[in-house]
Amino acid sequence: MHILFVCSGNVCRSVIAERLTRAYATEHGLSELTAESAGTRALVGYPVEPRAAAVISGLGGDPAGFRARRLCERMVVAADLILTMTEEQRDRASALAAGAAPKTFTLPEAHRIATLTGADTVARLDVFRDPSGTAGAPGIADPVGLSDRAFVEVGDRIAGALFPLLARLAPRPGGHPRPAAPGGGQRKA
Incomplete structure (x- = not known):
């Protein structure tokens, strides 16, 4: 499964989600789980x-070598899931x-649907989507220009929605149980 994460500037929220997904895939040997990110602006x-x-870094990912990219049609087409x-x-x-x-959700929306319904595929997430188009969960605010604490809170909110969602949706090698979050989902000291 290839996941595309999208935010505005592609220097904070979407890259946090991308790099945490990559860490999750690496830690659990999920070579079929890949991620990239981009920004609308x-x-x-x-x-x-x-x-x-x-x-x-504090959540177990690696920020090295990242460069922001603008969202384009090619990325949307290539993604199995867009968050x-x-x-x-x-x-x-x-x-x-x-x-x-059908494959595009806000991260909180996808997490909410999966938690409430048990949806474990992108198609099932779409089936249980609110037909009004409302996400049903508040978006994740941009921390740019805010305090260090705001960045930590945004990272924790992303991780709190992302890791359980990945545990439901990530391809499982050899039919093994779905893995837990990197490091048990705990922030590194």
């Missing part, structure tokens, strides 16, 4: 914001390619 070529990099931070980003991403809407 990306700061193309910029590295990850330093405070977001600290959050990624955005806000409804507006979800709607923009799904409008980029025909057939993208």
Whole structure:
């Protein structure tokens, strides 16, 4: 499964989610689970914001070598699942390619659907989506310009929604039980 994460600038929220997904896949030997990220108004070529990099490291990911990219149709088409931070980003991403809407959710929306319904595939997430188009869960706010604490809170919110969702959706090698979050989901000291 290839997941595309989307936010605005692609230097904080979406890169946190991307790098945590990569860490999760590596830790659990899930070679079929891949991730990338992009921004609707990306700061193309910029590295990850330093405070977001600290959050990624603190949650068990690796921020090294990242460069921001702008969301494009090719990325949307290539993704099996698209997870955005806000409804507006979800709607923009799904409008980029025909057939993208059924695989495009906000991260909190996908987490909420999976938790409430037990959905364990992208198709089942779509079946249980609110037909009104409302995510049913607040988006994840951009921490840029805010305190270090705000970055930590955003990282924790992303991890809190992402790891349980990955545990439900991630391809399992050899039919083994779905893995837990990296390091048990606990922030490194």
